[in-house]
Amino acid sequence: MGTTENFTARIARELSEAVQEYGLAFVMVASYFGSGSVFIASQAGIMHGYTLLWAVVGAVLLGVMAQDMSARLGIHGKPLMIFVREKVGKRLATAIAVFLSIGCVAWTLGLVAAVGAGVSFVTGGAIAWQPVAVVTTLVAIGVGLLNYQKIEQLMIVMMMAVMVLYLIVAGWSNPDLGGVALGFVPTSDSLGALAIAAGLLGTTALWPNFFLESILVEEKGWTDEGDVSDARQDLVLGFTVGGITTVAILVVSAAVLQPMGFTELESFITPGEALVEVLGTWAMVLFIAGVTAAAFNSIIPIMWTPAYIIPQAMDIDVDQSSRLFKLVFVGLTASGFASPIVSSVLDLSVVDMVILFPTYNGIFGLPLAALLLFWAVNDRETMGEYRNTTALNVVNAFLVLLAFVLAVFAVQDFLELLFGGGF
Template sequence: MSSKYEDISWLPVEGPRNFIESYGLGLLFSANVFGAGSVYILSNTGAQFGFTLLWTMPLALLVDMGMHEMSGRLATIDEPLMEYISDTIGSAAGKVLSVLIAFIMHFWAISNFAVGGAALAWLTPLDNVYIGIVLTAGVGIALVEMRIYERVEAAIAAVILTVFTIYILLVMGLDLPMGEVVSGLVPLMKTDLGYLATVVGLFGTTVYYPNFFIQSSMRPSKGWTDISYYRKDNFAGIAFVVLLSMSVIAVSALTLDPHAPTLTSPAEPLTSAVGAWALPVFVGAVFLASFSSATGTLFGAGFMVPQAWGKDTRFGDKWFRRTVEVLVLMSVAFAVLLLEFTAITPVQLGITMPAVNGLVGLPITALALYMANRKFFDHPLWMRVGFAVIVGLMFILAAMTAEGLYNQIIGWL
């Protein structure tokens, strides 16, 4: 193992380069999680349910850390999750499953490119969402073509830190009622389908299953053989995005009324509190979050599909890039067609697609991670039980919301 990984601490003291080396993968995961869809899901959650769903974020942190623990352990032995799946169910079935999951996974990119295009059209004289979608996707392809992982890691880290700074500036202008914030951390379950669909949407956008395919494939790029490195990196990145998500929910609960969200609606109430600059700054943050999340999400497919075909794929190699770029082009085409021929809006796409992924891709990935860990590791009983509970939770949440999500999508179409 390279000496540059031997002294990873919680607070690197040798500058930004060491910080990125130690926590860049976690920041990449954060950028994938906090896409444009997350902005509107979180804002809509605060507007619809106030502070009552804040409790889902700490729970999502625990669940996410459990999932990352399983995928990180696979990374330490250089056993990508998709390779395990193909070995278990057979090559032909593995190929079919990889394409199916990649197709579902690219729904995130569809929604992010749609919102990114709308944001770019709003910010510039373009005034054309379709051109904005193409340009946003072009930025994503340029990111892929950087090829060298360390460069991509640094670029995405810069983007997500910029988005974080923007939101902190917006939050600082408000006086949050801390009593209500604390009360929202107390778990509360309801049988209302809208409430349950929102819970799954929050888990679907926070417990982000493409990250697990990415992490289990990162041994050649990161060189880490000790799970503690992945664990520290994961905790920093996921805790970062959970705190950011809780801030967005709390601010929206304080400032927004229940309504159909639009591109700028989460920031419009902020203009009276912090100034007119809040609106363009917010839309700028939405654009940055869109292209980084859309492309970073597809990195999971960039590993997964070639691995199912028996390729020893590394980040940025030819098979990785071609897979991601094909899915980017598909995402652009689907985004334009959906916006042109249905009543759905970019923001509605952003809110719906994480729930779709939470319904389908997340339970499958959770089960595969659990079975892979059973095969390759002799975990203590408490850890096996904990992992089993996480997998069961993913399936229960999916089953509870399938009907409500289906009716919502049909209504928009």
């Protein structure tokens, strides 16, 4: 008995130490891996089979590159929005912060709708998704006011659980391994899927994380050059988990839904309904549990972003214990109450919202944030000897260029879908 207890205690201690040493990337990944990621990946699999797997890998690599820039900025320089304010002044910085925060509000509208739809399904439709979305907003506000360490631990547990759930379903879906392998190579067939590719990029290389990472590295005690390697290991670990999960979802959709004749996600539970036909009821349960957990996971870190960057743009120093931080977080997260109204006015289903609103951020928020981040890590005054090298600039400039190119090519399709009643 004593040996077992000692072994258990040692494992618990090692896990606790690992969480303390790493974990920030799981907050970043949890913020991007919401219901939008689930449904964009599902839509990609249904519409284009395995052909966009390369885009998932590319989005993950670009996400790691962007977060590496942000981490180095926080360690050697200052948080990104503070840099912006010092360079362009409070008025323009505040306008930028407010413009970007509109994207965070859009995300929240879709995320609380997704949680509501998941709970509604579990109750057999006895409760509509709209009132559940309101309750979800209240719960998100309460959880988001917890201290950072508690949030980080929650995100690690939930992200690992979501990955396991989807890997189980993917393993049972019996995908075409040859097709999967070919999907990791871009082809001419992918050129007709740029709007979905932009959505994958916009929901993986998540612009709020560019700001958050530069702020939260201090929470991990990463403050000098020796900590950069820890930050990078953390990023690789966290984004690998997120990338594997996204690949699993896309593979399931391509292997199961596309052969059944689906051409789009007709409702929130379409992927789950189809999985039941092939894999059994358990697949539906796992699917709904994964979507609901992923959606709720995303709300908190995404809505932390405006609570940090709006005061910082106004030259007001805040942390998570600050009254102003809490007021902005609560006030903007409360926008989730309007989710049913937005759905009704724009005639958008829950699926439309959780796909289109991350795409909005990929088109409008990501290019701007990527450009600001690229500027910051190349600023001699801010970064000194630690500014980007030529090699890093070549790689990092690709993120900025790709973000702008995808935005230009995808914006027309996005606007038609947004104001035309969705997919």
